[in-house]
Amino acid sequence: MADLNLNQIHKSFGALEIIKGIDLDIQSGEFVVFVGPSGCGKSTLLRMIAGLEDVSSGTLTIDGKDVTHAEPSERGIAMVFQSYALYPHMTVAENIGFGLSLAKRPKAEIAAKVQAAADTLQLTHLLERKPKALSGGQRQRVAIGRAIVRDPKVFLFDEPLSNLDASLRAQMRLELSELHARLKTTMVYVTHDQVEAMTMADRIVVLNGGRVEQVGTPMELYNHPATPFVAGFIGSPKMNLYTGPFAERLGCKTYGIRPEHIRVSEDSGDWRGQVRHVERLGADAILYLDVEEASSMMVRLAGDTQLRPGDTVWASPQDSAAHRFAA
Amino acid sequence: MKQSRSLASGIVALIVATVIFILPFLFIALQAVKSKSEASRLNFALPKEWLFWENLVAVVEARNYQLLLAYFNSTVITVFSVSILVILSAMVGYVMQRRQSRWNGVAQVALLMGLMMPPAVVPTIGLLQSIGLFKTMTGMILIQVAYNISFSTLLYRSFIATIPRDLDEAARIDGAKPWQIFFRVILPLLKPVTVTNVVVQSIFVFNDFTNPLYYLPGRENITVQLTLYNFQSTYTSQYNLLFMNILLVTIPPLIVFIFFNRQIVTGMTAGAVKG
């Protein structure tokens, strides 16, 4: 349980500046997700918080203590890697207890803590196995177990779910949220997947090109994206974004409207278009329109829509839900 | 059709292997159990009398049990030089692979030179003499370490490149000091290459003839391969004893090889596929 403050954090690799000045205050107990496209510097930022990467300039405090140049093990953090990074030659129990055994804790204490972590994560029956003999989801749990026994002030996760298949990922999202609810520890979670960000975060930090694009709760970002970048990144399917003459006619530089905020009618409306493709997801259907004035447009409809490719339709935005950006 | 062809090529391969590997060994074994006069003919004829035990005793007792001393010396040299080699080159390989610094290039060139340039004997002897290590076991051990460290380090470095850095970092977060990361996380993972390395280097050092000949002269410093040299020069006609001696010094490496055969292959291919 600790605050985490980033103050004008910069990072350069050689002449290349990757992180371009980040200010961020994370409250004690918060679940914060860093989200952004691949290569925007999420991992680098997380690794600086962990102490695995030197901070080029700026300060970092955890629990009010300046840890900008502290060793990782002295920061009170624990990290779960994308690759899990389990020690292949150690059993699950040894993996989880490694940090404690390095700290020369008594054997009985290590065993008790490992047992407690294993109980929390349903790993008890696997304690004597080597990582090689575990499934992806089990390895994931061991990696989390290794983080839990350290009893950290801040948990750091770097895309921990990206090696799992879709259904397991959904399950682990739930388990991580429950873990956070139980431990109430500050967690910083990195992902490129906006679904993970929306579902788990108390607050989302959208990163783009080494800068913070916007910070807010999931619904704040969904309802009031500050920039076209955030608008396009948060929400699935993506928001329709238009620039050029089409946007100018609607009175802005960039005009955005979410697929779920467009009505479609067969005889009247604002924009005429032709159905190019219908993607049926069951409950929903995603309509891909070729709109005459703009380019393509996605519309979310009820799953039982009768529209077919080639049909001509009229689309109209719910005006209150439209986003007008000056940039 | 295809099957019979692969069968035929299999048989050919077996015959070639037999001729290359088994026949010489058979030849040695045959001469080793013959009498002196029979062995001097150097053919594949079976001995009239099987003198295995007599020849064995004669070889072991020769020159006041010199062979036993030679075994002892060779074993000491092998054990010490290979142990130093493994620890040292694993550490060097680890640092070279993981830490980027200005010295990497220098170390790289030094390694390659060590691998490519043949060592000059006379200056080496001069150096050993000036630091008082000529004709000593310590000197011989250090020579073996120096001559083999390039190969060994390259082997470790390329294997360590297959161990994800995440492991080092996870250990660092767990509170491991650099030497603990090496000894508790990295070194145990090097087991497959280490087995390969130990076997290859042990056999090389144990079988070395020329280096002990140059750098370790002296009766009390005899090593196993040099006992052969002695036999050849003084008992030229005693081929039966020479071959018995060959048989005896071949056996330890052979046992090691047979015993570790599988691990060697595993070590050579380890890291090719992520476990």
Ligand SMILES: Nc1ncnc2c1ncn2[C@@H]1O[C@H](COP(=O)(O)OP(=O)(O)O)[C@@H](O)[C@H]1O
């Ligand atoms: N050690 C490094 N040296 C040089 N460039 C690096 C290094 N690590 C990361 N980068 C660069 O920094 C950028 C951000 O990387 P990263 O933080 O891993 O992105 P993300 O995790 O958001 O996908 C990338 O362009 C990457 O090439």
Ligand SMILES: [Mg+2]
């Ligand atoms: Mg990353």
